[in-house]
């Protein structure tokens with residue numbers, strides 16, 4: 001199997017692509033392949049990972065032009081073309097380098113974030129936007145003696161969003177984030193929506209107004225890439241659509257319509 | 258590491274008239290780590306350490322699995338010694354000052370070799386079976402001799418085996434049978 005890997009480090013004018021070839025054992029993941037390459041060909045390849053089991057969200061990268069978790073993506077189905085995800089186009093997933101999808105696995109850093117080295121991107125911006133939505137529970141009532149009970153049905157919707165592991169795959173897949181750098185992006189907005197619907201939350205409505213600006217709810221163009229690439233099936237675009245709908249209702253009510 | 262530091266700073270801040278601790282021991286440790294890394298990065302020839310890591314995995318898997326006995330474990334301990342020897346002369350190519358994953362893995366392997374030896378020493382001396390430490394040569398649990406914690410200290414660069422009594426709570430310990 002052939003591999004084409006994005007290489008960049010400080011001081012380089014532009015990235016280069018390194019090529020490698022080896023026969024991976026059955027079941028090897030992209031992360032496994034990176035370790036293999038590091039140990040057997042070039043120990044300077046830089047990438048981030050932690051849990052190796054699709055839990056921590058550290059290893060997201062652009063694999064065959066789709067943002068994915070390296071530890072959750074197996075090589076065999078990838079090369080056989082079984083893992084294709086059709087995405088709404090944006091510049092980073094256009095042809096930036098010659099690549100034969102039937103022969104080679106192409107591994108590049110996550111788009112829309114500055115590259116620090118090879119496959120490592122600077123996540124600061126992603127987490128700045130995350131902090132902007134105040135991602136902590138703000139209950140109104142005092143702490144109950146035992147616990148805050150919730151209706152299981154409400155929890156079902158909540159869980160769709162709490163499953164997020166902050167991998168930024170959606171951020172790297174969103175054409176709007178590419179075009180408008182100050183757009184908060186799918187993950188942060190999904191998180192904000194999650195607090196809006198949380199029955200234990202005290203400020204539900206004012207939560208919505210936190211992103212009532214173009215770079216918040218209103219810049220989303222519903223490409224839907226976020227939902228397609230999310231390794232945890234979080235549907236940011238549904239949260240965004242519902243938030244907009246609610247905001248419109250609230251505003252109309254205020255206008256006395 | 259991150260939270261430890263925040264907590265420590267906070268404690269010092271909160272305690273009235275607390276004396277600021279000496280920073281020199283910490284800075285000294287940082288300097289010696291820096292020097293150590295410099296020396297490691299200068300090493301150019303020798304075995305690449307990745308193969309030693311693979312071999313350590315095999316040794317630990319085969320000689321220190323759940324079912325163990327004196328002879329296999331002694332062999333295993335001997336192998337760990339040889340791996341340590343190989344490790345001391347090993348190296349890697351990556352000389353980069355940032356995101357040097359090879360360096361991290363190298364330092365990790367150094368620690369893993371120590372831990373492997375600790376596991377081996379404790380297991381060999383524990384001549385009984387207890388939980389997942391299942392010795393074919395001592396199939397029974399022996400509370401009389403081994404109801405105690407194994408403690409291994411580092412003394413002058415060497416590992417030394419000790420024991421510490423177990424603090425028993427409300428319940429009298431007894432063998433678990435399934």
Ligand code: SF4
Pocket residue numbers: 057163164165166167168169170171186187190226229230231232233234236
């Ligand atoms: S919503 Fe999905 S893709 Fe986006 S950061 Fe969370 S887990 Fe990753």
Ligand code: FES
Pocket residue numbers: 049050051052053054055056057058059060069070071072
């Ligand atoms: S290494 Fe944790 S998600 Fe891939």
